[in-house]
Amino acid sequence: MTGLWRTLRLVLLALLGGGYLVMDYLASSSTQPPAYAVLIGAAPLTAGAIAACWNSTFRLPATLLCLGGLLAMVLNLDRLLAHAAWLYFFQHAGIMSGLGIMFGSTLGSHEGALCSRIARVAIAEPLDARYLHYTWKVTLAWTVYFAASALLSLLLFAFAPLASWALFASLLTPLSLGLMFGGEYLIRLRALPGQPHFSIAQTIRSYRQYTQCRDTTE
Known part of the structure; x- marks a missing residue:
């Protein structure tokens, strides 16, 4: 049972990884990409930035600054899509x-x-x-x-x-x-x-x- 679960997990990770690469390509190869492709493609970098701010010495101000930047991006999503x-x-x-x-x-x-x-x-x-x-x-x-x-x-x-x-x-x-x-x-x-x-x-x-x-x- 452990071997089956490990195989299923590897297959799931492969499917998720492949899906992410496809979304990444769609978002970066088009001058007007779909919003969902940009959001999915930018998710790993966003998560990494938030984690880095949270683990930094200045946790609270760094995290607030990061969240403020994300809010600004959401409020200007049309501009972001035009320059994805x-x-x-x-x-x-x-x-x-x-x-x-x-x-x-x-x-x-x-x-x-x-x-x-x-x-x-x-x-x-x-x-x-x-x-x-x-x-x-x-x-x-x-x-x-x-x-x-x-x-x-x-x-x-x-x-x-x-x-x-x-x-x-x-x-x-x-x-x-x-x-x-x-x-x-x-x-x-x-x-x-x-x-x-x-x-x-x-x-x-x-x-x-x-x-x-x-x-x-x-």
Whole structure:
């Protein structure tokens, strides 16, 4: 019964994810998208912004400011729909740029690289210099990937048809993210034989644990 429930949950998550990507594409590829597509497409970023404000040091003023911004957007929904592509562009390019900065800012040492920190959370035993050198290179690869994605998003939005940019931002970006995760895992198995390894799901859980531990120590 547990296996059946797990399968059903994965199918449901896949359907929800696919539906979100379709809504995201519809909203970002049209100059006059339907309101429901824009609202659904903007939901993850909105939820993330509210969560960030709630967890910030200045919780009350930050949350009130965020809610005020949301109210202003609702009251000017017609203008928002007329410029929905810009909203999605800033969302996509901003996320890619922010992640690139987050990864790139940790490249000062092999031990301090973000992927090295995540690996130390995922693997209980100490990591040797070879492993840390590899995780530093993985951090560099993710930095280059996010920087290239942000630049390509800018170039496509500025010079290509809107549908081409929407295809890249809404569909090709999630696909390339999956390929990056899967490709890195396969390369790691080959580059570090006999070393402890962890799955993609463990990587995500370890990153969450790392951010939680970092937040509690700050």
